[in-house]
Amino acid sequence: MKVKVLSRNPDDYVRETKYDIQRVPRNYDPSLHPFEVNREYTRALNATKLDRVFAKPFLASLDGHRDGVNCMAKHTTRLSSLLSGSCDGELKIWNLTKRECVRTIQAHEGFVRGIVVRFCGTSFFSVGDDKTIKQWKMQCPEFGEEEEPLNTILGKTVFTGLDHHRQEGVFATCGQQVDIWDEQRSSPIRSFTWGVDSFSCVRFNPVETELLASCASDRSIVLYDMREATPLKKVVMTMRSNTLCWNPMEAYYFTCANEDYNLYTYDMRNLEQPVMVHMDHVSAVLDIDFSPTGKEFVSASFDKTIRIFPKNGGHSREVYHTKRMQHVICIKWSADNKYILSGSDEMNIRLWKANASEKLGVLAHRERAATNYNQKLKEKFQHHPQIKRIARHRHLPKTVYHQSKELRVMREARRRKERNVRKHSKPGSVPVTTEREKHVVTVVK
Template sequence: MKVKVISRSTDEFTRERSNDLQRVFRNFDPSLRTQEKAVEYVRALNAAKMEKIFARPFVGAMDGHIDSVSCMAKNPNHLKGIFSGSMDGGMLLLCCLVTVNIRLWDIASRRTICQFPGHQGAVRGLTASTDGRILVSCGTDCTVRLWNVPLATGMESDDSSDNSAKQLAAYVWKNAFWAVDHQCDGNLFATAGAQVDIWDHNRSQPVNSFEWGKDTVISVRFNPGEPNVLATSASDRSIAIYDLRMSSPTTKLIMRTRTNSISWNPMEPMNFTAFLLLEILDNVWWWSTVLLLHDIVIGGSAFCLHFGIAIYMDNGQANEDCSCYSYDARKLDEAKCVHKDHVSAVMDIDYSPTGREFVTGSYDRTIRIFQYNGGHSREIYHTKRMQRVFCVKFSCDGSYVISGSDDTNLRLWKANASEQLGVLLPRERKNHEYREAVKNRYKHLPEVKRIVRHRHLPKPIFKASALRRIMIDAERKKDERRRAHSAPGSIPRESIRKKRIIKEIE
């Protein structure tokens, strides 16, 4: 008689230690799992909901300035370091002259490491050398100052009075400066003002100057891949590209509206993104006029610089373009992508070190994160106390976003709102990866897509977005009717990627 017995090894199902996980046996035969797609869909739906539940992007605020934060710069030599400059230079406070308007912060502890006193006016530009040892600052007091950046070995408190940095040099010029940027590889840096000036660390006079037109240059940015190429934007609605190896500018792009800032893509150095500031329309009601005037009243004399802008908007003749445009420097006759969502002027822009996304700060008191090829933002950050955002930066590792606003504070945000901070266990990491994978697999389905894309907006921004959609639809219908009652071909259709470009000059 033949008897069949069940023979198995205890090593296959027995734990070696009591705290080990129980081994689970699975059969991956598709015929035994008829509800596989349905189960994965439910998991994707739950993953999207849990992402919303755990979305806590705000990390903390850094307080210390007594006026609006106007500019920031990253410290290449210190992952946790960030420089900030404000408009409090030379302010008379309690019968003493306050000139501490540049600070070096430690992001981890959110405390001031070092202060850089010296400017007698608003600081408009900050940049650090490639090795992070020299900080270059410029402002409305017509001076360029070079500072020795101390090593961030010890943490100083905000109340410390002996943590001031040493000034290496101060170069006085005949015009005010609006921006500065350092060469990625070399000892040269460029300033923007009445013209574009190229400076060397060891010379008190510019080694080269470029001038194309008589209008003020308001921003300058060196190319991260080609150290001799830089891009500027001016108040005459132009974007110009310069090459330091040539005696004259190379290309100039005339836009319909003014470009306030430029940022190059670090992974695709031939591409850059810019945004347009103002567009003149007829009989347009501006939703935030009262809000802007209210901010100016509570801010006092420190905000008098923006008073003229608010009065101009109060006339009902101005509307913001509110969009960012990505260009290829080799083909400037058409934008590669148009990034929309802001309802007011975009004030600053910065790319992530990965080059896959960028962050923008706007006059509508919000921060948005865009994909480099996305037409709409994937994330929006806002708080009740945060006012108009003047500068934004990605951290050196791309994990955080730092913003500087009109309420004198720097704020630290997570680049991924639902990201878990701290050390993750292997099981937690695998769980996060699985949730992200299953969510991306079913992100095209309506319910998952709705949950992932939905964002709660402040009431003024929600109303302004609805009003802007009505205005755009009305303009589109008007063009269609005008085209229908005109001769065929007399009114050509114009692409939105070419609509803001007037001409290209070489």
């Protein structure tokens, strides 16, 4: 009697691994998997819960300054280098890999107001309350060599901000006016004023490198072109903007950090109203920096928290805080898109993960595949109520929680009053004003 059987050679489908994990052939026909969605939902729910369990964003604290950290700068060519300036005029260069200070310079008398690294990374500039611009070598001085600046320019007024061109030996400063400087000259090659007392920050556009923008004390944001003799245009807002940052991937967009607790993203081609209003902070926003991808930005606030916003989202996806961290004055997003650095006025620089639950270090192939699979599941089911609730939940400091609750009540009261006025007025006499239109006073060209 002959019995016919199916036989397969295991070498065709068994992987050669040290664990002898057998590769099981799988049929993806949906009719064979009637409970696939249920199973995936459960996996997405578990992945979301584990995401919150493993969310430990704080990595390290760089301690060494003797006064509040007032400004920071990233190195243009090295990921592991960070420069920071404090309120006592001290400037430090940090090695982030070793988490230690490699060089300390007593650069200025009074506050260090701005630091920027030259586009090639060989030197850096600093400005301070002592009305000087100083250029320093990036390399440490030789044994026995004095720590002296390469070049010192004495200005007429205090400089409050500084930025460097991305491709040329040109940098910009701001104070009572916006000045464009050539590195080879001791006087500005161009100066811009527009009837303003002072400017708090100036930033070059990283894409359209001839453009720059500044925040002024008359609540305005002014746009300039280096090739023109006069400023291009300005938008006046209801409250003052502290600083701004250009989107590194979309040339026309910039986001400004305002005193009214919000951030505003503008398209420079149409300044009549912001593209997006980003709300969540409960105190003045002091600094902002975009991620290298241009999809997100991080903001630092006087309310002692750091928030990460999507570029087109009105609310933050993440909030970072610690018990000891005080008012966060400056913030930077690392060039590899993995870390965030914050400087606060209790003399500490803190290192955070950009993705709170991300596992650092080398991942095995199967581990990476599992992470990607879980990420896709979370995206697929992100709008389901239970998953959405768990993903959005954050513990806030008590003061921030109560202030945000109070701000919500105040906003709702204002809306209710507006509705009542409109209801009891002549039709059309009280126009509907959107949230975006409320904050722009005028645009001057």
